[in-house]
Amino acid sequence: EIVLTQSPGTLSLSPGERATLSCRASQSVSSRYLAWYQQKPGQAPRLLIYGASSRATGIPDRFSGSGSGTDFTLTISRLEPEDFAVYYCQQYVSSPFTFGPGTKVDIK
Amino acid sequence: QLQLQESGPGLVKPSETLSLTCTVSGVSISSSFYYWGWIRQPPGKGLEWIGSMYYSGSSYYNPSLKSRVTISVDTSKSQFSLKLSFVTAADTALYYCARHIRYCSGGRCGDPPYYFDYWGQGTLVTVSS
Numbered sequence: 001e002i003v004l005t006q007s008p009g010t011l012s013l014s015p016g017e018r019a020t021l022s023c024r025a026s027q028s029v030s031s032r033y034l035a036w037y038q039q040k041p042g043q044a045p046r047l048l049i050y051g052a053s054s055r056a057t058g059i060p061d062r063f064s065g066s067g068s069g070t071d072f073t074l075t076i077s078r079l080e081p082e083d084f085a086v087y088y089c090q091q092y093v094s095s096p097f098t099f100g101p102g103t104k105v106d107i108k
Numbered sequence: 109q110l111q112l113q114e115s116g117p118g119l120v121k122p123s124e125t126l127s128l129t130c131t132v133s134g135v136s137i138s139s140s141f142y143y144w145g146w147i148r149q150p151p152g153k154g155l156e157w158i159g160s161m162y163y164s165g166s167s168y169y170n171p172s173l174k175s176r177v178t179i180s181v182d183t184s185k186s187q188f189s190l191k192l193s194f195v196t197a198a199d200t201a202l203y204y205c206a207r208h209i210r211y212c213s214g215g216r217c218g219d220p221p222y223y224f225d226y227w228g229q230g231t232l233v234t235v236s237s
Contacts, residue, residue, distance in 0.1 A: 001171075033222070035222075035223035035224075037155075037224075043229075044204055044227035044228065044229055044230055045155065045204075045224075045227055046227075047223060047224065047225045047226075050209075050222065050223045050225075056225065088154065088155055090155075090223060090224075092220070092221070092222045092223055094220070095168045095220050096157060096168075096169075096170045096171060096172070097157045097160075097168075097220075098157065099154055099155040099156070099157065100154070101154045102154050102155075
């Protein structure tokens, strides 16, 4: 089973600031097999990024993903009030499909 | 418009079987492009994938739950279901159903499936006597 580690656990930032979230895999997931999700309180997760860097339909371009192998990054270029949420990465190179523990982005 | 809606009892007794159904609308559950999956989230915790099934029966399960899990698809009702047996308090969670995308190219699709692009709202299941 591939274990995903996310850092930091919590990121405290102000609106307008840049957010950089990290996801590290216990073994390579190539450059294609990683997704990012956003979850707000009381809501289901929403797909943001797939294939490590492709934005899902309707996702603003302030969200970008990068990385390959075992190290991946989700960047939010300028935080909007609606971006304060928990972010999860997920690998799909092999079953079982695993999620990271999440990074909470909260308002400083 | 694609919608997934979970339904089922919100309270299950320990050692009994948890049964949930997800009703899919706005897309054919028999499409070759998708598996249909279940993911759970204990209160205040992260996401755990349970299993995913293709309409014709091909499936993937999380080994940590495989011995207790059955997922089935009913194409006539556009529904898929989850059964989790011998539940304990550790199975208390918000249960989500989701569409699990397959990679398709040149008219052919491969396995295993990839990411989850649409989710239901989730249903809370509490295990308690």
